[in-house]
Amino acid sequence: MALSLSRRMVTCALLAGSFMSLSSIANAFELAEQGKLTVAFTGDMPGSGWQDGKLVGYDGEIMQRIADKLGLKIQPALMEWSGTIASVKSGRVDVMLGTMGWTEKRTKIMTLSEPIHYFKNGIMQSTKTSWDKLSDLEGKKIGTITGFSFVPELKSIKDLQLSLYDTSDAAVRDLIAGRIDAVIGDPPVISYAIKQNPDWNMHFLAFTDNRPDFPLLTGLGQVVYGLNQKNDDLRQKMDAIIADMWKTCEMKEIGARYGLSSDVWFKPVGQNFRAGVDRPADYKLPSCAAGG
Secondary structure (H helix, E strand, O other), rough: OOHHHHHHHHHHHHHHHHHHHHHHOOOOOOOOOOEEEEEEEEOOOOOOEEEOOOOEEEHHHHHHHHHHHHHHEEEEEEHHHHHHHHHHHEEEEEEEEEEEEEOHHOOOOOOOOOEEEEOEEEEEEEEEOOOOOHHHHOOOOOEEEEOOOHHHHHHHHOOOOOEEEHHHHHHHHHHHHHOOEEEEEOOOHHHHHHHHHHOOOOEEEEOOOOOOOOOHOOOOOOEEEOHHHHHHHHHHHHHHHHHHHHHHOOOHHHHOOOOOOOOHOOOOOOOOOOOOOOOOOOOOOOOOOOOO
């Protein structure tokens, strides 16, 4: 009996210590609402969604796991893409997600996490066409999303007629209706939507160009989380958890549930633009793929 009581006391002490440790971590950050991680997201699957009181989707599930490990409760803030970055900058939310690509410009206004997967931009189009080069867009009516980093590059393509939309859904509706010729958007979102809707008769082809004058459209994309610059300590804690998830290939396990199963999402191929910008000059991108 004495031994049993002793064990219970030790167990209670360990649990209390664990709770106090998580509580002290949670209170160490400068958050929009203490004890909660306020997350801006668009709800575009397979990247993010909200179900049964938890974040879902590829980006969402990883963020939910990070919050759980930090002892923070998720406070969801669903909004259109155009409002997510501004909300982080103002401090109204702590972090934003939604298949956001890393850019040097964004490092000036936010602190950016380690990548959670990679991508190549490309063209959503009718199965009757096979466009995979920037030159294929010349003279075409192209739709994309307001606030996407590569919009200035699209505007510089000869005779391209650009339409900006607040959501991917709106752009795709116009494509299906024939009001535009193609959509340049989030590759994971577009690929997921096409797979879910074969009756659209659409497909996605990644750009085969590798143009240094069009780095955002044709270069290696890194999907990251964006945080307020005051919260770099939170970003470092998040990065440590993300690094562990890469080491165990948990990223790929989660990705498989949302249609991101091929190596292209998890093995970086192409120039690493982050080295010497917001990471050390010898920074190596994480990988989890065959031979990675």
